[in-house]
Amino acid sequence: MEHEVVALLMFSSMMLMLITGQxxxxxxxxxxxxxxxxxxxxxxxxxxxxxxxxxxxxxPLLTLPLFIYMGYMLSxxxxxxxxxxxxxxxxxxxxxxxxxxxxxxxxxxxxxxxLSVAGMAIGATIALPELLRRGYDKLMVTGVVQAGSSLGIxxxxxxxxxxxxxxxxxxxxxxxxxxxxxxxxxxxLFVLYIVVRCRITPELGxxxxxxxxxxxxxxxxxxxxxxxxxxxAIFFAMTGxxxxxxxxxxESSAVGAVSATLAALIKGRLTWPVMEATIxxxxxxxxxxxxxxxxxxxxxxxxxxxxxxRAIEGFFTSDLGLGPWEILILMQxxxxxxxxxxxxxxxxxxxxPLYVPLVGSLGFDLVWYGVLYTIxxxxxxxxxxxxxxxxxxxxMAPPEITLMDIYRSIIPxxxxxLVSLVLxxxxxxxxxxxxxxxxxx
Numbered sequence: 499m500e501h502e503v504v505a506l507l508m509f510s511s512m513m514l515m516l517i518t519g520q521x522x523x524x525x526x527x528x529x530x531x532x533x534x535x536x537x538x539x540x541x542x543x544x545x546x547x548x549x550x551x552x553x554x555x556x557x558p559l560l561t562l563p564l565f566i567y568m569g570y571m572l573s574x575x576x577x578x579x580x581x582x583x584x585x586x587x588x589x590x591x592x593x594x595x596x597x598x599x600x601x602x603x604x605x606x607x608x609x610x611x612x613l614s615v616a617g618m619a620i621g622a623t624i625a626l627p628e629l630l631r632r633g634y635d636k637l638m639v640t641g642v643v644q645a646g647s648s649l650g651i652x653x654x655x656x657x658x659x660x661x662x663x664x665x666x667x668x669x670x671x672x673x674x675x676x677x678x679x680x681x682x683x684x685x686x687l688f689v690l691y692i693v694v695r696c697r698i699t700p701e702l703g704x705x706x707x708x709x710x711x712x713x714x715x716x717x718x719x720x721x722x723x724x725x726x727x728x729x730x731a732i733f734f735a736m737t738g739x740x741x742x743x744x745x746x747x748x749e750s751s752a753v754g755a756v757s758a759t760l761a762a763l764i765k766g767r768l769t770w771p772v773m774e775a776t777i778x779x780x781x782x783x784x785x786x787x788x789x790x791x792x793x794x795x796x797x798x799x800x801x802x803x804x805x806x807x808r809a810i811e812g813f814f815t816s817d818l819g820l821g822p823w824e825i826l827i828l829m830q831x832x833x834x835x836x837x838x839x840x841x842x843x844x845x846x847x848x849x850x851p852l853y854v855p856l857v858g859s860l861g862f863d864l865v866w867y868g869v870l871y872t873i874x875x876x877x878x879x880x881x882x883x884x885x886x887x888x889x890x891x892x893x894m895a896p897p898e899i900t901l902m903d904i905y906r907s908i909i910p911x912x913x914x915x916l917v918s919l920v921l922x923x924x925x926x927x928x929x930x931x932x933x934x935x936x937x938x939x
Contacts, residue, residue, distance in 0.1 A: 508533050508800070523786075527793030530800050537800070549795035553788065557748065558664055563784040564751035565657055568732075568758040569607070570776045573620050575762035577728060581606055582624050584722040587714050594696030594703030596632065597642045598689050600625040604646030605685050608653040609733050618647035618887060622895060635702040636899055638695070641907035644887045645688055645914070648876040653681035654737055655754070658875065660747070661791075661846055662868045666854045669865075670747050671740065672933040676869050679928050684873075684918045691914055728764070732757040741936065822860040826870075829853050830919075833874040834881065846871070869922060869929040877915045880908045 508529055515525035527546070534542030553559065585599030592598070600621060607620055621643035629639040651658040654674035663670040696703040714722075736754035739745045745753060762768040820828070833849070850871070857867045879887040882905050891904050922928050 504533070504537070508797075512797070523789035523793040526790070526797050530793065530797035534796070534800050542800075545799050546796045549799060550792055552795055553792050556664065558660065558670075559788075559791075560748045561660055561751040562657060562787055563780055564748075564755040565655055565660075566783050567776060567780040568736075568751075568754040570779045571755070571758040571762055571772075572607070572729070572732075574772045574775050574779075575758075575765060575767040577761060577765065577767075579624055580765075581729060582628075586628070587719055587722055590706035593700050593705055594638075594692045595705065596625075596629055597634065597639060597692045597696075597703050600629065600639075600642050601646045601685055601688050601692070604643075604649055605653060605681075606729055608650040608681070609655075609729075609737075618643065618891065621647050622891065626895065630896070630898075632706075633701075633704045637903060637907040638692070638702050640891060640895065640899055640904055641909075641911045642688070642692070644880055644891055644904075644908055645911035646685075648879055648887060648915075649681055649685060651875060652677045652684070652869070652872050654678060655751070656872065658846065658872055659868060662850065662871060665846065665850045666864050666868065668868060669937075672865050672937055673868050674737070675741070675932040675936055676865050676929040677872065678932055680869055680873065680918060680922050683921070683928065684876075684915065687914045687918060688911065691910060695910075728761045732761060822862070825856070825860060826862065826923075829857075830870065830874050833871065834878050846875075863926065863930060865933060866922075866926045866929050870919065873915065873919045873922060877912055877919065880912055880915075 512525055512529045515529065531543070531546050534545045536542075538545075582599070582603050585603050586596060589595035589599040589602075603625065604621060626639060626643055629642075630636060650656070654677055656674065656677055659673040659677055660670050662668070663673050692703065732754060735757045736750050739753060740747060740750035759768065762772065854864065854867075858864055882888060888901075888904050888908070891899075892901055895904065
C-alpha cells in the first residue's frame with residue numbers, strides 16, 4: 499500500500515473516532531499505536547514509549563500546570579469578582595456598559611490565565627446571571643461571554659502560543675508579544691459592536707438605575723479601582739520580568755503562580771476549600787493536556803515516518819499548483835473545520851507538525867502564522883455544530899438559554915473575529931510590530 503494511502507487512512511480513521519464522540523487522546527493514540535504496530539511490527543510499539551519519554555523531558559511543559567493553577571487561584575479566591583464589581587460600577591451608567599465591562603474583565607482574566615476555559619467559567623458564573631437579572635438581552639450577553647472568554651488563547655500568557663512555540667521552534671516571548679495587538683484589536687472591535695448595537699437598540703443593554711448610581715459616591719468608585727492593582731501586579735511580575743530577561747519562561751510561570759497565591763493570602767481568602775478546588779481543577783486540566791500531547795506526539799511520529807509532511811507539501815504545490823496565499827487560506831479553512839469537533843490543543847499537535855514546515859517553505863513568518871492559527875482557533879471554538887465554547891456555555895448557562903440561543907448569539911462576534919483574521923492576514927505588522935520593536939527581529 500502506498501504511504502500516502504496509509505496516511506489518509508490514519509487521518510480519516512482518527513476523524514471518524516472523534517466524530518463518534520470518543521475522547522480526543524484515545525482516538526489519536528489508538529490510531530497511532532495500531533498503525534505503528536501494523537507498519538513496523540513489534541518495533542513500532544517503541545514509538546509510543548519514545549513519545550512518552552519526549553514528553554517527560556519537555557522542560558517548558560512545566561509552564562502549563564503553573565499557568566492553569568494561577569488562573570484558577572484568581573477565580574476561586576474571588577479576585578475576579580472584585581474586578582467585575584469595579585467594571586460594573588464604572589461602566590454601568592452607559593448603554594451596554596455592563597457588557598463592555600464583561601469584555602474588559604475577560605481581557606484582564608486572559609492576561610492572567612492563558613486559557614479560555616477559566617474565562618468561560620468566570621463569565622458564566624459571575625457576569626451572565628448579573629447581566630440577565632438587569633434586563634440585558636440574553637442573545638447579546640451569551641455571545642459576549644463566549645467571545646470574551648476566547649481571548650484567553652490569544653492575549654499573553656497564552657498557553658496555546660506556548661505549545662505552538664514548542665512545536666514550531668519559535669521564541670515564546672515573540673509569540674506572546676505578537677498576540678498583544680491582535681488581542682486588543684479584537685477586544686476593541688467587540689466593544690465597538692456593543693456600543694453601536696446598544697446605541698441603535700438601547701433596550702438590549704439598559705443602563706444602571708439612578709438609585710444604584712447614587713449608591714456609589716466618587717470616593718467609593720475610586721476605592722473600587724484598587725481591585726485592579728493586584729491583577730496588574732501579578733501580570734507585571736509574570737510577563738514583565740520574562741520580557742525583560744530577568745526570568746525564563748518556566749520561572750515566569752512559577753512567579754505567576756506564587757503571586758496569585760500571595761494575592762489570595764493578602765485578600766484573606768486563601769482557605770482550604772479554595773486551595774483544594776484550585777488544585778483539583780489544575781490537576782484535571784493539566785492531565786488532559788498531557789494525555790492529548792502524548793497521543794499526538796505518537797501520531798506525529800508515525801506520520802513523519804510515512805513521509806506525510808513531504809506528501810502534503812507536494813500535493814499543494816505540485817499536484818494542485820496553488821500559490822502561497824491560496825495554500826495558506828486552505829489551511830486556515832481546514833483549521834476552522836477541525837475546530838468544530840476538536841479542541842485547540844488537539845488541532846495544534848496533530849496538524850501543526852504538518853503545516854508549520856509548509857508555511858516556512860512558502861516564505862511566511864512563523865510567528866505571524868502562530869497568531870493566525872490562534873485567531874482561527876477562536877473562531878472554530880464558536881462555530882456550530884460542535885464548537886468547544888458552545889457546549890461549555892450550554893453546560894454553564896441557566897435553563898432559559900437554549901442551545902439555539904447559544905448558536906444565534908455568536909453570529910455577530912464570529913463576524914468580528916473574521917474581520918480581525920482578515921486584518922492580521924492583510925497587515926502582518928499588526929502582529930509583528932511589537933516583537934520587532936522589542937527584539938529587533
